[in-house]
Amino acid sequence: MKLSLSDIRVHRDGRTILGLEELTLRDGEFTAILGHNGSGKSTLMQLMARQMRPDEGEIRLDGEPLARYGQRDLARRLAFLPQQLPEVAGLDVRELVRLGRFPWRGLVRRWQSGDAAAVDWALEQTGMADYATHLVDELSGGERQRAWIAMLLAQEAPMLLLDEPTSALDLSHQYESMTLLRNLNRSAGRGVVVILHDVNLAARYADRVIALKHGEVAFDGTPEAMLSPHLLTTLYGIDINLIPQPGTQRPVAVVA
Numbered sequence: 224m225k226l227s228l229s230d231i232r233v234h235r236d237g238r239t240i241l242g243l244e245e246l247t248l249r250d251g252e253f254t255a256i257l258g259h260n261g262s263g264k265s266t267l268m269q270l271m272a273r274q275m276r277p278d279e280g281e282i283r284l285d286g287e288p289l290a291r292y293g294q295r296d297l298a299r300r301l302a303f304l305p306q307q308l309p310e311v312a313g314l315d316v317r318e319l320v321r322l323g324r325f326p327w328r329g330l331v332r333r334w335q336s337g338d339a340a341a342v343d344w345a346l347e348q349t350g351m352a353d354y355a356t357h358l359v360d361e362l363s364g365g366e367r368q369r370a371w372i373a374m375l376l377a378q379e380a381p382m383l384l385l386d387e388p389t390s391a392l393d394l395s396h397q398y399e400s401m402t403l404l405r406n407l408n409r410s411a412g413r414g415v416v417v418i419l420h421d422v423n424l425a426a427r428y429a430d431r432v433i434a435l436k437h438g439e440v441a442f443d444g445t446p447e448a449m450l451s452p453h454l455l456t457t458l459y460g461i462d463i464n465l466i467p468q469p470g471t472q473r474p475v476a477v478v479a
């Protein structure tokens with residue numbers, strides 16, 4: 224599967240908040256999107272997930288304009304986790320995760336054992352099985368985020384788009400969620416595109432890093448190439464150094 228964006232411009236309040244020439248994302252790739260606050264990361268992901276249309280340019284999924292896909296058809300291919308999770312009054316975790324099966328159910332196709340298995344698997348993978356009967360709105364921020372990741376997994380789309388999926392997670396759940404996504408990527412060939420603020424998390428998990436600066440792609444390459452003090456300092460506007468991690472000697476970015 225291939226998602227391509229060409230000659231994109233998004234304008235707001237008389238300024239261009241996103242402008243890019245060519246960008247292609249594929250299933251099988253694990254891509255992290257980095258960039259300072261307001262650099263255009265969510266705008267880019269919303270375009271990819273068809274939550275927003277560009278003012279100029281074209282987005283194609285497997286050669287077909289994104290706009291031409293039916294809702295269900297698109298949801299079978301792309302699963303999107305927004306930054307702001309919607310309120311879901313009255314739903315428990317299992318009911319939320321079951322919603323992930325929506326694209327696979329037609330008007331006449333009834334709930335099948337495969338649907339239940341996908342829901343159980345997603346709850347298990349995210350460590351949310353014990354919370355299945357808890358109301359989503361009564362969960363902690365991190366538990367809620369994991370419940371939504373479970374819903375996304377149940378959708379079984381070949382490409383997952385996640386806008387800051389680790390922002391509310393504690394350290395161990397950040398690494399667990401990223402490991403889960405990477406395992407899905409490695410074992411099932413899923414495409415994962417994830418917006419992150421943690422440069423080191425991106426370097427550890429992604430195969431490809433796209434960094435935005437003021438609405439433009441400032442870097443697109445490997446995590447190894449991204450870990451350059453000069454580039455990181457330019458991206459974030461603060462002096463950043465690299466130090467070797469004790470034990471692994473892997474370079475880690477730290478504020479100077």
Ligand SMILES: Nc1ncnc2c1ncn2[C@@H]1O[C@H](COP(=O)(O)OP(=O)(O)OP(=O)(O)O)[C@@H](O)[C@H]1O
Pocket residue numbers: 235236240258259260261262263264265266267
């Ligand atoms: N509807 C809008 N009207 C005006 N400006 C907007 C609108 N939506 C986004 N912007 C601006 O566009 C820029 C990019 O926003 P976007 O949310 O894509 O950034 P981001 O990189 O995801 O930021 P963050 O890291 O803070 O989540 C910001 O400066 C934002 O203020």
